Amino acid sequence: MKTYIIGHQKPDLDSVVAAISFAEYCKLKKMIDVIPAIIEDANDETKFVFNKFNSPLPQKISITDIKPEDKVVLVDHNEESQRLTGLDQNQITAIYDHHKVNLSLNSPIEIVILPLGSSNTVAWHLFKDINLQIPTNMAKLMLSAILSDTVGLKSSTTTNIDKEAVIDLTTLAGIEDIDSLTLEIFKAKSNISALTDEQVVLNDYKIFDFGKKVLIGQVETVEQEMLIVSRKKGLLAALQSIKERETVDYLILAITDILKVNTKLLISGVGETELIQKA
Template identity: 30%
Template sequence: MSTVYVFGHKNPDNDAIMSAVVLSQLLNQVNYDGNEYKACALGALPAESAKLLTEVGVAEPEQIESVEAGQLVVLTDHNESAQSVEGLKGAVVAVVDHHRIGDFETAAPLHYICLPWGSSCTIVAKLFEVLGQQPTDVQAKLLLSAMMTDTLMLKSPTTTDVDRAMAAKLGQQVGVDPVKFGMEVFLSRPSGSFTAAEMVGNDIKMFEPAGSKLLIGQYETVDKTRALGMIDEIREAMRAYAADKDADGIVLCVTDIMEEGSQVLFEGDTELAQKGLGIADEHDGVWMPGVLSRKKQVAAPILAAAE
């Protein structure tokens, strides 16, 4: 028997955390391949994740920075090496994800599930059905929380009919309205106390279009007014974060859930990003109505522009 680490991407969001936590529980329940599965995290937990896990009495996943030679891992909510830890080569035995497939390569076949649904937790919820299991109320609540935050309460263009149906099913199980529950989870974030550095770095991913290193971050809020009053501080934090990560450029989307759009800021070498999004760099950022999904509406057109 081996101990297999299960974890999502760096700078984890709620979907990265809950998919790792609940998937590891599911795999242990069915004694999958005779291994023991341990949830881990590649960074500090988001406030909403920590709060939910405490409320339901589930231990927070252990934070790790790398994996040792011989360690087996399951990736959730990502598959690109730039978004993961050192030491992945030869370590990955499975992937459960809902993003594009980037630089992923293995020497041997593996379990790989990648579906264009709105949340990795939607896929995990489906895996309960596939493996003949019924999620507990606690598991259903954790899965639903991530499904709702990752789809922005089912408003994101990444949301599918599968997400809506699964959200309704899990909501019925735990006796909540999915959208109202999701908003409660979202509002548990201490948004009023976020510093400029936290706005930039709490939810950010590295991409490598055309051989360059581009960071794309997203700060979600129900009122962008405070963030727009901190533009100079945010831009300084963007430059500092890009320098620390040795990135060529950085894009930040200040996403207002209520107004359903994003204010987009650029720093560094972002000519390709500006081309992909069809906008220019302006000091206060550019408002892009309807842009809620980093994956589908920001990263995808930027990466397409590099082809």
């Protein structure tokens, strides 16, 4: 009998690190054969952080690896829609999370959900309660996860406990410059150098219907200025050709600097300028 600790589908850094930190918590609670795992490939940001700190990623498992006698602990999510597809809810023995709850189960299990900026802040908080010494390498991963999930402690979900955790983990991890670590993480997260100009515009977009049809593309980056300076010509050409090809009246690309929390709009025609002035 194994106990798998798993995060949500499309795992982000907080989810992957939470599998590791809560596996430690489960071991302390005398669970045996506890295995932190991921259910889909790690994203570029996660790979960057684990690589930077010479840590192996948790093993990847699929639904067929979970035997009927195994148990599962969910971290960083609780809703059924975000869970490993096909997971039998009767195998879930605990849930540790920081999101809003949307959950209906057949029997009582351990659930700890705290409204903090990241799942790893929940883990840190529980570790503090029981005086666990957090090992250096786990501190590095947890610190990175908290910085990532709270957008460098700038997200609206950031609490004083997240700030306290970051101070404590910075000492434990022996890291001196949090700002440059944050910048490195977000560069890895928002690395768009491999995308073509059309891919940048259409990577993440929504179409709105304001009487006229408006396509708004969204790029999140930590290199806003550089992106605009170096790729403006190509991006404007991409906007023009997409607009001609797709059946939309206006096309706007919003380029957001994640850390400075400011957005610049790239537009291609007269109509868009009018639209923005009216807004």
